[in-house]
Amino acid sequence: MKKTVLNVLFLIVLNAFSLQVALAQKKSIVQKVDSVLKLMTLDEKIGQLNQYNDDWTATVPLTIDSDKVSQIQNGKVGSLLNCMGTERTRKWQNIAMQSRLKIPLLFGQDVIHGYKTTFPIPLAESCSWDLEAIELSARISATEASASGINWTFAPMVDIARDPRWGRVMEGAGEDTYLASKIAYARVKGFQGSKLGEINSIMACAKHFAAYGAAIGGRDYNSVDMSDRLLWETYLPPFKATLDAGVATFMTSFNDINGVPSTGNKYLLRGILKDKWGFEGFVVSDWGSVGEMINHGTVKNGYEAALSSITAGCDMDMESRSYKNNLAQLVKDGKVPIALIDDAVKRILKKKFELGLFDNPFKFCDPEREKKELNNPDHPIAALDVARKSIVLLKNQNHLLPLSKNIKTIAFIGPLVKVVNQNKGFWDVDVPGIDSSYVVSQWEGLQKKVGNKTKLLYAKGCSIEGDNKDGFAEAVNIAKQADVVILSIGERRDMTGEAKSRSNINIPGVQEELLKALLTTGKPIVVLINAGRPLVFNYTADNATAILYTWWMGSEAGNAIADVLFGDYNPSAKLSISFPLSVGQIPIYYSHFNTGRPAVSDTNRFYNSSYNDLSIYPKFEFGYGLSYTTFQYSNLQMSKKKMHFNDQIEVSVTISNTGKYDGEEIVQLYLRDIVGSIARPVKELKDFKKIKLQAEQSETIKFIIDKEKLSFYNQQLQWVAEPGDFDLMIGASSRDIRLKDSFELVE
Ligand code: BGC
16 A cells, blocks of 8 residues: 555656656757747748758759759758758758758658558558558658658648549548548657657648648649638548647648638638647648749739738748748838747747757768668568558459469459559659669569469550550450459559549540450459549449459559458458549538438439439448458447436447458448537548457447537537437448437437
């Protein structure tokens, strides 16, 4: 007893001591920042607010400065982007060390889904619903990047995206706010590690603030017109989640929102982010977006652009040179108080201190570490794990999959079978001087899997685009010789990404016609669809025997796909975004309002909210994805049916693996607020659990419903829960609801 009291006392003292130390350290960074700031001239302060591109790689448009070296020597640049590798970053950091105050440079890079090891594109990864695996992929990306000179990634992109025409849909976590917020949190934790200052932690950047994913018509860089309520309820929570995870930086978005460009949007940057949410990191513009406000038509010239943007709260100007060319004059003219500049500089210096760059500007420039981490044998293992978890089984007629390992002959056909780099997806990083050729092609993966036991035949069949069918005959011929056909089709990796919006998202070219030709052989056909976005592929969906949506799986693509094809991994992914039946349905998402005239089936279109010529359902809905086994949901229990505001309801449900294979199931909990002071969605994801069950095993899982899960933004934009009835739905997808109940929230 005495010992316990002593232990407790000891712990209290220890905690108080740790707190003191933490406070002292925090204080000392603030003091250090202040002491550097005191030494700085106005020009040097403005210098910290400029970020330049390195000379040789860029997302357009590029400004080349012939005097970049002297600008850095004179303290006129705070950060470089697209400068990679220990050798090159060391070179530029050395130049910065020639400046009067020797303030180190930040090196930023789009480490979006991997560095040397390429992970699945983020949208694919989000279909794993596996927060640990997602965090690990960001952790490894940070480890590799930090070993290669980088200390800042422009990721995660946490824009909710409900329009697959928008090319950047591939960079996010899909359509749902709850799932995307969890993933946003995990990604920041992964990039930043236990804390900034660790050798393998890099700063994360929540982008693009805000609502970029709602660009009208899915056209990149387009305007956004959005109610405050929708902004707060659907588009902002993933950003808030990054903040809760301690994200170091934010990036503004290219779009205007209700007429105000984000980069000059005081309501967003100061009002919400810095004031209401108390964000202490710094905000960087998107590429050139300070200057682009001239095109938006909200400012006349660079002078006004810089004024608008610094006033709004954008601390660093990526590549537009508006700050460099105008801030000094704005201060002299009394338009920009020096306090605004000081605040921006302090935020940036603070991060440089936290990263440990003032102690050692070359901290991330160790070539030995670079060599070691870029060849770390653990990294491909993690890449394979998350890739397998990201492949979605969309169809599996007659249990064609998993394929038997005793098949005599397989015909592997299609334009994506033997390609290598395509598997990396849009935002792969080409590390200069480093052999970044590490990608397992689908052909290689399959060859390794089947060894000598199975004869593997190949034909390309056709190209990704174009109408040439000359290769069809050969493809049909080899299909005839095989027991099973695997057809790998889809997009090119650069058809989805930044500036890659498309009005036609069908599988391009004659690839579906190739499938049609192959079907004449009567052979079972597994189709692999490789893409960065949800495509429209109704012919394939209706006629192929089995379909795996393989997205872009990164370095381990071939191995991951082979593992899934042969059942060495039982697919568990579920779509994080609805797949439309037709472009005409877009935007289509599961959590819509009921409307005054709801359409509830495709057989009744009489004056209700539907298209006369299109189903109300997507082709594949949010949350959908099959397994080689089957899961039964039973025994839904609730601890109570009436819940007070400060109460909780415990929900339990039994999940049984009723099939022959071990497998994982993502159990989804949806709620509906039946009557609200404003309309509420027909269902909203509020929790999920991914569980692993052996064949014939059952497990009872629990969820907790509390007031937070029942809350929403009312008309006054207050976050409230309102008394009344709620529907509870437990589903295997947003449409496949297996169990239902209801409860009441009472005051
Ligand atoms: C993109 C950003 C990216 C930046 C730097 C811009 O075009 O919108 O997401 O981080 O370029 O490459």
